[in-house]
Amino acid sequence: xxxxxxxxxxxxxxxxxxxxxxxxxxxxxxxxxxxxxxxxxxxxxxxxxxxxxxxxxxxxxxxxxxxxxxx
Numbered sequence: 773x774x775x776x777x778x779x780x781x782x783x784x785x786x787x788x789x790x791x792x793x794x795x796x797x798x799x800x801x802x803x804x805x806x807x808x809x810x811x812x813x814x815x816x817x818x819x820x821x822x823x824x825x826x827x828x829x830x831x832x833x834x835x836x837x838x839x840x841x842x843x
Contacts, residue, residue, distance in 0.1 A: 790838065795824075795831035804837060 786800035796804075801821065802812040813830075816823045822836045837843075 790834050790843075793834060795833050796837060798823075798830050798832065801832050801837060804841065 782803040786796065786803040789796050789800055790804065798812050798816060799809075801807075801816075802809055805812070807815065815821045816830055816832065821832055821840065823830050823832050825831070
């Protein structure tokens with residue numbers, strides 16, 4: 773079993789995408805919130821955080837993440 777650890781550079785890259793793009797990926801959301809991968813996808817699935825699909829990719833509106841994080 774392997775574990776995924778969010779590094780400071782992962783957070784910085786995710787934050788940069790949050791401020792520059794209209795939407796981010798679930799791994800970016802995971803890096804910003806510190807949630808485990810499963811919890812991040814569960815939040816999307818359960819509608820806790822709004823999302824939409826682009827092809828096979830799940831995207832989360834940056835405005836929703838900013839509101840949730842109080843940014």
